[in-house]
Amino acid sequence: MTEPAPVPDDEPVSVLFTWAVTPGREADFERWLEEVNAASARFPGHQGVTWLRPQDAPKGAEPRYHCVLRFRNGRDLSRWLTSPEREVVVRHLAGIAVEAEPRETTTGMETWFSLPGRPVLPPPRWKMAIVSFLGVYPCVLVFQLLGAEHLSELPLPMVLRAAILPLVLAPILTYLVMPWLSRALRGFLYDRR
Structure with a gap:
């Protein structure tokens, strides 16, 4: 092996x-x-x-x-x-x-967006951009609806408050949303017609 x-x-x-x-x-x-x-x-x-x-x-x-x-x-x-x-x-x-x-x-x-070692070309960038938007937008929207108001009340410098959103969203997108979306939309991502 x-x-x-x-x-x-x-x-x-x-x-x-x-x-x-x-x-x-x-x-x-x-x-x-x-x-x-x-x-x-x-x-x-x-x-x-x-x-x-x-x-x-x-x-x-x-x-x-x-x-x-x-x-x-x-x-x-x-x-x-x-x-x-x-x-x-x-x-x-x-x-x-x-x-x-x-x-x-x-x-x-x-x-x-890729499965290692497979002889499959990566999806076109415009398709990856669409799928990324479909993953990021709902997450940002939920964050804005549930947390943005409270975030502005935190006694932190603006630079640190701005870091909270990416700190929360990056793991959610990496481990949950994007793997699920890329599987669910594989027909769209890899359709070469």
């Missing part, structure tokens, strides 16, 4: 794994998914996992499962990847599946 490229210790990180499953062992692999998901979720910094299951693989071909694993930072990811717990869980895959491709690692906002 290939180790992911080094990532900064203090940035959120996503890693793409690809597993080639022995034909006929898909049910065993699905049970293993539950085991590995539970094990990784117990580790500090774990921020979720998304599994992309294969669409009808040709008869006799190894079905390929893709996993996008997210951790708070590279340090937390490294603890999971080098842990005895993960080593035990991965050993349970003997004869069921193998890690098929080198792991791909991304950090920061590049994960909003």
